[in-house]
Amino acid sequence: MARIPAPVAAVRTAVRRGLADLPSDSLVLVACSGGADSLALAAATRFVAGRRVGLVTVDHGLQEGSDRRARSVAAWARDAGFDPVRVSTVTVAGLSGGPEAAARTARYAALEAAAGELGATAVLLGHTRDDQAETVLLALARGAGPRGLAGMPPRRGVFRRPLLDVARSDTRKACAALGLAPWEDPHNTDPAYARSRVRGAALPALVAELGTAVVGNLARTAALLATDNEALDELAAAALEQARSGAGLSVPALAGLSAAIRGRVLHRWARELGAPGGALAYGHVTALDALVTDWHGQGPAFLPAGIAVERRDSDLVRVVPALTK
Incomplete structure (x- = not known):
């Protein structure tokens, strides 16, 4: 029997683990742009899943020929079964945020809608360990707190990211080993986008100075913070209930x-009031917080959405x- 190339095995193992808790008769959808990460994910899911596997590709209409792509x-997906x-x-x-944020909002909405309409249990996304490291660096640049530095969660709602422990280089090698020709998204190398600059310059500079382990270490930092966030969020949820008063929240x-x-209690409460996350x-x-800890008769605190x-x-x-007037 021919030996399975290590990158192919790595992607398949990650997918198998990511699907282990799902019912065998459930429908799983793979979100696939045609890039190396999502193409390797799709091929691995089709191979390991003992269930129906569907595929959704999103056309953002932002590039010439995106409909043909x-x-x-x-x-390819239909031919592959x-x-x-x-x-x-x-x-x-018309969507809020910059081009990247707007495209992401539209994409996730479309994928979630497809899952609901088709009755899918999960939608698999092809984000890799390198994507997670880039996310952590971007969060650091924005001055984000623990929630931002925790990066992308392995699971949220219907979405799952089984490849967060897999290197991007392995998805490319897996595609090559399987004879798959991935699409190269020009946005990934366009310096107009912050993530592209991190991918093309910032992260490689860190790797050059600190060694290749920096990518995995950044991703590991996200995983550790995610665990801490989960515990702190549970405490905050309980504290919010205890702080409720007839009028709002009790200052004492x-x-x-x-x-x-x-801080987490106030963030949760602001979301409850209607402030967009x-x-x-x-x-x-x-x-x-200043209304609680630094009260000197100041006026109201203003939140997004006119709150x-x-x-x-x-x-x-x-x-x-x-x-x-």
């Missing part, structure tokens, strides 16, 4: 919490800002 990926196969065309214009209850837990920044939570919170006696309460 999507149809080509779909044709994926069923169902879907091309989801999305509109990015909040003041008795450690800073780490109080993507727009809720460190400064917003700090302003809420205002003020301190009234011993409570934090949401208020309706007065309209200016």
Whole structure:
């Protein structure tokens, strides 16, 4: 029997572990752009899954010929035995954030919709260990806290990332070993995008100075912080319930919490009030915290989506800002 190339085995093993808890009769969808990471993921999933495996490719319409690329990926998937196969065309214009964020929002919405319509148990994404390291560096550059530095979770909702412990070089080698020709996304080398600059310059510079282990170490940092975040979030959820008052949140209850837990409680409460998570920044939570820890009669703290919170006696309460004439 021919020996399975190590990169092919690495991807298949990761996928097998990522699917181990799913019912054998469940439908799994692979999100595939045609790039090396998602193509290797798709091939491995089709090989190891003792279940129906479908594939979804998303056409963002941001590049000339993107529709042809999507149809080509779909044709390969049908020939390879994926069923169902879907091309989801999305509109990015008008979505908030920069081009990368808008495309990501549209893509995830399309994938989640496809999973719901097709009855899929999971949607597999092809993010690798290198992607995780890049995410950590970008979070550091933004001054993100532990939540941002925890990077991409292996699982969230219907989405799963089985390749977070697999090197990007192994997905490329796996494609070569299997005779697959991946698509090279020009956005991945376009310096207009922050992630492309990290991928093409920042991370390679760190590797050159600190050694190849830096990629795995950054990804490991994300995994360690994710575990800590999970524990802190559980504590914060309980503390939020205990801090509730008839008007809003009890200031004495909040003041008795450690800073780490109080910040998470205020962040959760702000989300409950309707502040979008993507727009809720460190400064917003700090302003809420000042109403508890640095109270000197200041006015309300203003959150995204026009939300205002003020301190009234011993409570934090949401208020309706007065309209200016």
